[in-house]
Amino acid sequence: MTAAVPTDCTDFAPVSFAGRPAATLASAVTRYGRHTPGHEARVAATLDRLQQAATRFAPRIVLASSLGAEDMVLTDLIARHRLPIVIATLDTGTLHAETLALVPRVEAHYGIAVERWAPPGGAVAAFVLRHGERSMFESIAQRQACCALRKLEPLARMLASRCAWVTGLRRGQSAARAEVPDEATDDAGRTKLNPLAAWSEADVWHYIGVHGVPYNPLHDRFFPSIGCAPCTRAVALGEDARAGRWWWEQESTKECGLHKPHAQGRAEVTAGGAETQTSVPA
Numbered sequence: 001m002t003a004a005v006p007t008d009c010t011d012f013a014p015v016s017f018a019g020r021p022a023a024t025l026a027s028a029v030t031r032y033g034r035h036t037p038g039h040e041a042r043v044a045a046t047l048d049r050l051q052q053a054a055t056r057f058a059p060r061i062v063l064a065s066s067l068g069a070e071d072m073v074l075t076d077l078i079a080r081h082r083l084p085i086v087i088a089t090l091d092t093g094t095l096h097a098e099t100l101a102l103v104p105r106v107e108a109h110y111g112i113a114v115e116r117w118a119p120p121g122g123a124v125a126a127f128v129l130r131h132g133e134r135s136m137f138e139s140i141a142q143r144q145a146c147c148a149l150r151k152l153e154p155l156a157r158m159l160a161s162r163c164a165w166v167t168g169l170r171r172g173q174s175a176a177r178a179e180v181p182d183e184a185t186d187d188a189g190r191t192k193l194n195p196l197a198a199w200s201e202a203d204v205w206h207y208i209g210v211h212g213v214p215y216n217p218l219h220d221r222f223f224p225s226i227g228c229a230p231c232t233r234a235v236a237l238g239e240d241a242r243a244g245r246w247w248w249e250q251e252s253t254k255e256c257g258l259h260k261p262h263a264q265g266r267a268e269v270t271a272g273g274a275e276t277q278t279s280v281p282a
Helices: 028-032 039-057 069-080 097-110 121-131 140-159 201-211 217-221
Strands: 061-065 086-090 115-117 164-166 183-185 191-193
Touching (some): 028 201, 039 164, 061 140, 069 097, 069 201, 086 140, 097 217
Parallel strands (some): 061 086, 164 191
Antiparallel strands (some): 183 191
């Protein structure tokens, strides 16, 4: 089933929600964050996993940050405890301005450098020339080809010299992620660590509030999961956290290929992921 798609990505960046001006909305910290039993133990366990990972894999370990709330928690833990884990992110060329602005804020707040990995400009230009800027709405195959070019190809280069990577995946993010393990191995033999797998949304936002972690202001405007601007919209109260991602597709297709469903403790990267360079229509 296909939902109507917008004529412009700004169609899904409303200035108000439920009749209230965006400026008066409660912050995401206030809306979602709360202390729950065992929070401190989960924080301690996550820090312990990060410290062990740094010992095992440094300097060939990276946090592949989406700049989302979960990855900001991991960034804070890594920077606060001076762990030798590189922070890196993908600049797809179609991110929200608020997302791009978060990178220099993180660098200034923590006094660290964030690696930025972008797709080849020539390949992107050729892809857009052939398929247009809105090809992602035409079919799942076209959307996946766009994701492969803008995300998987730079991810492959980000991971090429690394033997381990850290992600902010949580089991509570969606049904497709309900089986996310704490640690797995991708198809290239790299260790993939998901130290927030057992955290709840309340845990994430409570930690952000307590520690003053910088985050994307779009979260305050009902964007719980933020990807590329054309493919992300705000969600309504009660909707799944990832309902605003590729909202015109069925739930079973709502992954870009960076993370496939986990089975038997093994994480995989789709063709064109970390182990090979993606081939997309030019």
